[in-house]
Amino acid sequence: xxxxxxxxxxxxxxxxxxxxxxxxxxxxxxxxxxxxxxxxxxxxxxxxxxxxxxxxxxxxxxxxxxxxxxxxxxxxxxxxxxxxxxxxxxxxxxxxxxxxxxxxxxxxxxxxxxxxxxxxxxxxxxxxxxxxxxxxxxxxxxxxxxxxxxxxxxxxxxxxxxxxxxxxxxxxxxxxxxxxxxxxxxxxxxxxxxxxxxxxxxxxxxxxxxxxxxxxxxxxxxxxx
Amino acid sequence: xxxxxxxxxxxxxxxxxxxxxxxxxxxxxxxxxxxxxxxxxxxxxxxxxxxxxxxxxxxxxxxxxxxxxxxxxxxxxxxxxxxxxxxxxxxxxxxxxxxxxxxxxxxxxxxxxxxxxxxxxxxxxxxxxxxxxxxxxxxxxxxxxxxxxxxxxxxxxxxxxxxxxxxxxxxxxxxxxxxxxxxxxxxxxxxxxxxxxxxxxxxxxxxxxxxxxxxxxxxxxxxxxxxxxxxxxxxxxxxxxxxxxxxxxxxxxxxxxxxxxxxxxxxxxxxxxxxxxxxxxxxxxxxxxxxxxxx
Numbered sequence: 001x002x003x004x005x006x007x008x009x010x011x012x013x014x015x016x017x018x019x020x021x022x023x024x025x026x027x028x029x030x031x032x033x034x035x036x037x038x039x040x041x042x043x044x045x046x047x048x049x050x051x052x053x054x055x056x057x058x059x060x061x062x063x064x065x066x067x068x069x070x071x072x073x074x075x076x077x078x079x080x081x082x083x084x085x086x087x088x089x090x091x092x093x094x095x096x097x098x099x100x101x102x103x104x105x106x107x108x109x110x111x112x113x114x115x116x117x118x119x120x121x122x123x124x125x126x127x128x129x130x131x132x133x134x135x136x137x138x139x140x141x142x143x144x145x146x147x148x149x150x151x152x153x154x155x156x157x158x159x160x161x162x163x164x165x166x167x168x169x170x171x172x173x174x175x176x177x178x179x180x181x182x183x184x185x186x187x188x189x190x191x192x193x194x195x196x197x198x199x200x201x202x203x204x205x206x207x208x209x210x211x212x213x214x215x216x217x218x219x220x221x222x223x224x225x
Numbered sequence: 226x227x228x229x230x231x232x233x234x235x236x237x238x239x240x241x242x243x244x245x246x247x248x249x250x251x252x253x254x255x256x257x258x259x260x261x262x263x264x265x266x267x268x269x270x271x272x273x274x275x276x277x278x279x280x281x282x283x284x285x286x287x288x289x290x291x292x293x294x295x296x297x298x299x300x301x302x303x304x305x306x307x308x309x310x311x312x313x314x315x316x317x318x319x320x321x322x323x324x325x326x327x328x329x330x331x332x333x334x335x336x337x338x339x340x341x342x343x344x345x346x347x348x349x350x351x352x353x354x355x356x357x358x359x360x361x362x363x364x365x366x367x368x369x370x371x372x373x374x375x376x377x378x379x380x381x382x383x384x385x386x387x388x389x390x391x392x393x394x395x396x397x398x399x400x401x402x403x404x405x406x407x408x409x410x411x412x413x414x415x416x417x418x419x420x421x422x423x424x425x426x427x428x429x430x431x432x433x434x435x436x437x438x439x440x441x442x443x444x445x446x447x448x449x450x451x452x453x454x455x456x457x458x459x460x461x462x463x464x465x466x467x468x469x470x471x472x473x474x475x476x477x478x479x480x481x482x483x484x485x486x487x488x489x490x491x492x493x494x495x496x497x498x499x500x501x502x503x504x505x506x507x508x509x510x511x512x513x514x515x516x517x518x519x520x
Contacts, residue, residue, distance in 0.1 A: 070414070074374075075415030076490050078341055113256025115300050115337060140257055140300070165467045166250050168474050198469035220339025 004091045006042045009173075010035055010087065011172035014059030018078025019086050025079050031156030051093040056087050060129030064212030067126075074122065077109040079209070088128075090100045091096065099175070102133040103222060105156035108148050111171045116163035119191055123159060126211035134219060148184055157218055162191040172202040178202055188217050227327055227328060227366045229271030229285075229393050229497075230429055233457045239493050240513045241329075241461060241499025242278035242286040243506065244302050247276070249289075250255040258299040261293045262356060264313040271314075275321035281506035282497065282513030283406045284328035286368055288315035290360060294352040294355040295345065307352075308359040314365025329369035329395060330360030353385035361390040369395040371434050371461070372412035376422045383426040395459050396423050400445050401437065424456060434460035436503045437466055438478055439486045443493055450494040457496040464503030469488055479513035487515040 013019075013028045013035045016026050020036040035056075042052055063080040066072035106127050106225045110120050128134045135153060137145055150156060158178060162171045175187050188206035189199050190213075199207030206217040232239065249260050252270040263271050271289045276287050291312045295304040303310065311330070318328045318472050330354060337344035357368050368386040373379035379396055386394045398419045400408040404460045408416055416433070423431045431453075433445045449458055464476035464483065483504070490498060498516070 041245050057408055070401075070409065073409065074338075075340055075413060078379065079340070115297070118336070118338065164246070165474050167256060168467065168469055169472060170256055172469065172472060193467045193474075195466060195468075198467075201469050 003045060004041070004046075006038060010038045010042060010052055011055030011059040012113050013038060014056045014080055014083045014087065015062040017063070017076055017083050019079070019083045021160045034086065035083040036090075039087045039090040042172040043090060048101045049091050052087065053091060053100055056084055057130050060084060060126055061212070061215070063209075064126045064130075064215060068210040071203040074118070077122055077126070081122075083131060084125070085130040085203055103131045103218070104133070105135060105153050106132045106159060106218060107135045107146065107153060107156045108139065108161070109141035109146065110139040110161045111164075111167050111172050112140055112142050114162050114164050114167040116161075117140045118147055119163060120161040123190065123211045123214050124163065127159075127215055127218065130215045130219070143177045146174060146178055147181060149212075150185055152177065157186045157188065157221055159190045159214060160187065162193065165193040168193055168198065174205050186216060186221055190214060212218055228294070229367050229395075230457065232284075232326070234312035237388060238453040238495070238516050238519070239284040239327075239497045240282060240509060240516055241318055241459065241497050242275075242283045242464050243500030243504030244463075244507045245274055245287070245289055245291075245503055247505075248277075256320065259292070259298065259303055261290055261298065261310040261314065262303065263319060264289055264310050268313070268317060272317050272321055275318045277506045278320055279323075279326055280323075280508055281509040282517075285497070286318050287306065287331040288314040288318045288360060288363075288365065289331075290356065291371065294335060294356045295437050296337060296348065297333070303435050307355050308362075311356050311359035312363040315360045315365045319364040319402055326328070327367065328365045329367050330363075332360075332368060332370045332386065332517050333373065334372050334378060339375065346377075349378060349381045350385045354380045355416075357386040360391040361392060365392070367393040367395060367429075369397070369459075372396050373398045376414055376418065377414045377456055379409070379419075380422060380426045383423065384429050385421075390466045393429040394427070395432065396426075396432040397432040397459060397461060399435045400433055400441070402441055402444070408441070408448060415419045416445050420449055420456070424453070428456075428515050430432060430457045430459050430497070432461070432495075432497070434459075434461035435463050438463065439483050439490070441466075442491050442495075443486065446490060446493045446495050457493055459497040459499075460490060460495045460500045461501040462504070463501040464508065465471040467503060477500035478503070480507040483508050484511035484515050488519070491516070491519070493499065498515045
């Protein structure tokens with residue numbers, strides 16, 4: 001396989017969630033090589049790792065957009081994230097060596113009182129798949145936890161997630177506190193009970209109903225800065 | 226033990242309860258606190274919520290045990306008290322309901338994804354089994370498995386509940402309307418797929434809860450009835466998507482707006498109607514009034 005063809009194939013496998021040859025998903029790619037084998041081969045013939053990464057970002061973009069439009073669901077998105085992780089495992093040495101770089105840091109957590117992490121984890125995977133370093137603070141995060149981590153990671157962008165309607169008020173308080181201490185720090189919110197209206201009233205900088213929207217927001221921040 | 230199915234065979238439409246969580250918070254539950262622990266520490270408060278729905282005219286109430294599986298209690302380091310917390314949840318609702326109303330033991334989804342290996346099938350089964358058994362011990366008439374999105378997890382929950390209790394089992398899924406106008410769970414399951422899978426597992430009553438307002442519930446019930454004319458349907462509708470207003474969370478659908486669509490929901494085939502997030506005893510009273518006028 002030509003270098004370019006190989007790279008495109010990796011991107012396609014990310015979009016379709018094809019992890020490796022043994023994986024039964026997706027059915028129509030049964031028995032074909034996945035991101036694991038293809039990335040290993042690509043690096044053997046000295047494909048530039050940053051090109052591989054770009055193709056993967058495009059692949060994640062495809063599945064993320066489909067998810068946003070309601071044409072793909074959690075299982076498909078998770079399989080793509082798995083395929084992406086398989087690529088990242090091979091690319092790790094290049095990140096360490098500085099050959100490839102992340103776009104920036106995204107600090108992410110579910111707000112206090114809320115134990116739900118499916119939505120947050122999906123955002124984390126898609127954002128990471130798009131080339132960002134994600135610092136995942138987990139669930140039930142008190143405001144102070146965000147504040148401390150923002151101090152440790154200057155320049156990061158912050159994402160807050162909530163599923164419970166009862167924790168929306170906590171989210172608003174956390175946004176307020178972050179903005180009071182770090183007026184320059186961008187805060188994006190999301191989760192099932194949220195809406196653009198609620199986000200504005202909370203004083204958040206951004207809102208997204210799905211992971212891809214978060215990626216677009218983050219990438220726009222890069223252009224703006 | 227009373228049979229929901231027998232009651233429904235009489236051709237009645239039954240009224241279920243509304244939201245619990247909102248009222249726990251109103252009564253002082255703190256963010257980050259375990260709601261099920263209140264069955265022990267704030268028994269009177271939980272009882273008052275249960276009773277408020279009976280007083281509002283509900284034929285059945287659920288139990289304060291949505292997050293009571295040992296899997297979810299783990300976060301609060303309370304897994305070891307799962308039996309106690311669920312049994313007490315059932316006892317409280319039983320006391321409030323008396324013998325003339327039904328009590329449905331609430332079992333919520335685990336919050337863990339099987340397909341990502343966050344939990345094994347065995348762990349899930351064991352958790353639901355322990356919870357269902359304890360709810361029966363506390364005196365529930367049936368088990369209500371709620372807010373499911375994944376066929377596999379719902380199937381495990383039904384199997385566990387059936388095996389542990391031999392009681393009637395209700396199973397409801399949460400659907401969103403996607404851009405094409407169709408309904409799907411976050412896992413991509415359609416109402417039609419839900420129906421066939423849940424019937425295969427032996428669910429006695431199927432249905433839908435949460436979601437986004439009454440109007441969508443009518444659409445979902447219609448879809449279920451297209452593929453299944455006979456299995457009773459339970460609907461726990463929320464009061465629409467919350468609005469954040471002056472630091473407070475408010476819901477757009479009033480008791481009156483909900484009540485105005487109850488007849489439509491029944492006409493498309495719903496058999497039990499109650500509320501989810503954002504609904505109150507006032508909503509339940511309004512729904513019950515409409516239903517009583519039908520007879």
